[in-house]
Amino acid sequence: MQRIRVLVVDDHRIFAESLAAALAAEQDVDVAAAGSAPAALRNLDRAATDGRRFDVLLADADLAAPLLAVPAQGAAREAVPRAVPRDGIALVSGLRTSHPYLRTVVLADRDDPRRAAAALQAGASGWVAKDCSLSRLLAVIRGVLRDETHLPPALLTGVLRELTAARKHRSESERLVESLTPREREVLRCMVAGLGRKAVAERLFLSPHTVRTHMQNVLGKLGVHSTLAAVALARRAGVGPVELETAAAGAASVPVP
Numbered sequence: 001m002q003r004i005r006v007l008v009v010d011d012h013r014i015f016a017e018s019l020a021a022a023l024a025a026e027q028d029v030d031v032a033a034a035g036s037a038p039a040a041l042r043n044l045d046r047a048a049t050d051g052r053r054f055d056v057l058l059a060d061a062d063l064a065a066p067l068l069a070v071p072a073q074g075a076a077r078e079a080v081p082r083a084v085p086r087d088g089i090a091l092v093s094g095l096r097t098s099h100p101y102l103r104t105v106v107l108a109d110r111d112d113p114r115r116a117a118a119a120l121q122a123g124a125s126g127w128v129a130k131d132c133s134l135s136r137l138l139a140v141i142r143g144v145l146r147d148e149t150h151l152p153p154a155l156l157t158g159v160l161r162e163l164t165a166a167r168k169h170r171s172e173s174e175r176l177v178e179s180l181t182p183r184e185r186e187v188l189r190c191m192v193a194g195l196g197r198k199a200v201a202e203r204l205f206l207s208p209h210t211v212r213t214h215m216q217n218v219l220g221k222l223g224v225h226s227t228l229a230a231v232a233l234a235r236r237a238g239v240g241p242v243e244l245e246t247a248a249a250g251a252a253s254v255p256v257p
Helices: 013-024 037-049 088-098 113-122 134-144 153-178 182-192 197-204 208-222 227-236 244-250
Strands: 004-009 029-034 056-060 069-071 081-083 103-108 126-129
Touching: 004 013, 004 037, 004 134, 013 029, 013 134, 029 037, 037 056, 037 088, 056 088, 056 134, 088 103, 088 113, 103 113, 103 134, 113 126, 113 153, 126 134, 153 208, 153 227, 182 197, 182 208, 182 227, 197 208, 208 227
Parallel strands: 004 029, 004 056, 056 103, 103 126
Antiparallel strands: 069 081
8 A cells, every 4th residue: 555645734733733643544644743834844854865755745824934044955055045934835835846746735724716826826736724524635635646736616716817817917027027138137136036236236247336227227127116026026927036156156256337
């Protein structure tokens, strides 16, 4: 019998342990519980290192873990901190890259089409009410391992509406980003990474004045009035941040106009 390894993540420890105990009664389920996102990441990394990785993660939609930095998985990435997410959806999003084999299901106190759509966009395979029956939850766990997506029927229309709207916003955002020059896109990626004008200048070997001009052009072409709004639009368009671990290499260089 092939066993299913499940990790339950909920900052309400009694709920997490009670659910884990209920799932453990199934003959084909091995289960562990974690009370926070940092604890979940430690469990996942340790299990992967030991060759006993988890198959399914059940994450509370409203994790209240503090925002910390922990080492990324693997010795090669020890110098790069990994941000610990504040809620279950952010946790799911981060795991899509670090643990791509893992199927994730978000557990929620209430039906919310917008957040359910966000969970699916983040990489979740399902959205399940916390008060659902154990048989329903087990059906979802087994279903997501068959690459099925599970949503409560009452949420389907709302989630489809949210996903359609998100695609429309993404298409518009992509069109605006495409209007930028290659240099302006580089500057935008630096902005997404949270770099200020001086840091961007050092990284791109430009003068602060030139960087300021590029930033103003980026805001104008994107039709926004703040860096925060530009970053939000960039993320909708799929623009990622520059790799900060290599930014220091250019710090000693002299900016040129």
